[in-house]
Amino acid sequence: MLTHRAGVVGAPVEHSLSPVLHRAAYAALGLTGWSYERFRIGGEGDLDLRTFVEDLGGDWVGLSVTMPNKEPALELAVAATEQARRIGAANTLVRREDGWVAANTDPDGIVESLLEAGVGTVRRAVVLGSGATARSALDALARLGCREVRLAVRGEVRPPTAALAARLGMTDGRGEPVTVRLGDPGAVSRACAESAVVVSTLPAGSPLGAEAGFDPETDLTSTVLLDAVYADWPTPLARWAGACGARVVPGSEMLLHQAAAQVELMTGRSAPVEAMRAALTEALGSRLSCR
Structure with a gap:
C-alpha cells in the first residue's frame, strides 16, 4: 500500500x-x-x-x-x-x-561534484548560459570563493542572472556581468583556458566543441569542466575539453x-x-x- x-x-x-x-x-x-x-x-x-x-x-x-x-x-x-x-x-x-x-538543491549538486573532482577554492570561472541553472552555478561558485566569473552567452545575459551576479560581486567595474560570446569560439576557448572551473548549463545538443570551431590546441590541463548534461554523453563540449586535457565531470554527478x-x-x-x-x-x- x-x-x-x-x-x-x-x-x-x-x-x-x-x-x-x-x-x-x-x-x-x-x-x-x-x-x-x-x-x-x-x-x-x-x-x-x-x-x-x-x-x-x-x-x-x-x-x-x-x-x-x-x-x-x-x-x-x-x-x-x-x-x-x-x-x-x-x-x-x-x-x-x-x-x-x-x-x-542544484547549487549543492554543483558544489559536491566539483569538490569530488578535486576543486578547492576557485579564483576564476566560466559559466556557459544564463538561465536558472546558470544562476545555481553562480551561487555554487560563490560558495567556493569565486568572484571572477565570465558568462558565455549568445545574446544578452538574462536580467535575473545579471542581478544575481551583481549581488554576488561577480561584475566588472560598472556593475555589469563580464561576458564572452558563444558565437566567438576562439574567445570562449581562451576564457576556458584562463579559468580553473568551467560549468556548462546549456541543454543537450548545443553545438559547442571542436565541431563548432573551439581551438583544439587549447591547454585545459588546469581546468575542470562540469557539463550539466547527462544524456547523450559525452557531449561535443566534453569531448573537446577532455582532448585538451581538462578534468571532465558529467552532469550525472550533479544529478x-x-x-x-x-x-x-x-x-x-x-x-x-x-x-x-x-x-x-x-x-x-x-x-x-x-x-
Whole structure:
C-alpha cells in the first residue's frame, strides 16, 4: 500500500533518471510504501504546474522540478529557502500542512561534484548560459570563493542572472556581468583556458566543441569542466575539453548530489549516496566511459 508519493515534473521528462535515484534511496532506507514517478508538466499543451499541484492528494510529500517549471515552482510555494529565493528558481517542492515549500538543491549538486573532482577554492570561472541553472552555478561558485566569473552567452545575459551576479560581486567595474560570446569560439576557448572551473548549463545538443570551431590546441590541463548534461554523453563540449586535457565531470554527478539533497528534504533521513550512485551507474551503463 502506498503511503508516500513523490515524482519529477518537467517537459520533456521522459529521459529523467530521477526515478532511478529516488527509488534506490527508498529501497536502501527501507521506506516501503514510497513511490516516485515521472509527470510531463509545463510543456506546450501540457497541464501547468500550479493546476497539477493543486490536484495532488494528501499522500504527496515532494516533487523534483525540472524545466520549464523552476520559476513557477517558486511562485506557487507558500515559503522558500533563502537559496531558492536568491536564485529565483526552485528544483524542489516539499509538502507541509499549509502548502508547498520551495528549495533549490542544484547549487549543492554543483558544489559536491566539483569538490569530488578535486576543486578547492576557485579564483576564476566560466559559466556557459544564463538561465536558472546558470544562476545555481553562480551561487555554487560563490560558495567556493569565486568572484571572477565570465558568462558565455549568445545574446544578452538574462536580467535575473545579471542581478544575481551583481549581488554576488561577480561584475566588472560598472556593475555589469563580464561576458564572452558563444558565437566567438576562439574567445570562449581562451576564457576556458584562463579559468580553473568551467560549468556548462546549456541543454543537450548545443553545438559547442571542436565541431563548432573551439581551438583544439587549447591547454585545459588546469581546468575542470562540469557539463550539466547527462544524456547523450559525452557531449561535443566534453569531448573537446577532455582532448585538451581538462578534468571532465558529467552532469550525472550533479544529478546524483542534487537528488541526494532532495531525498533528505523529502524523507528527513540522510541520503544513501553510494546506493544511489550504484543505481545511476547501472542505468547509464557505458555512456560515461568517456569521462
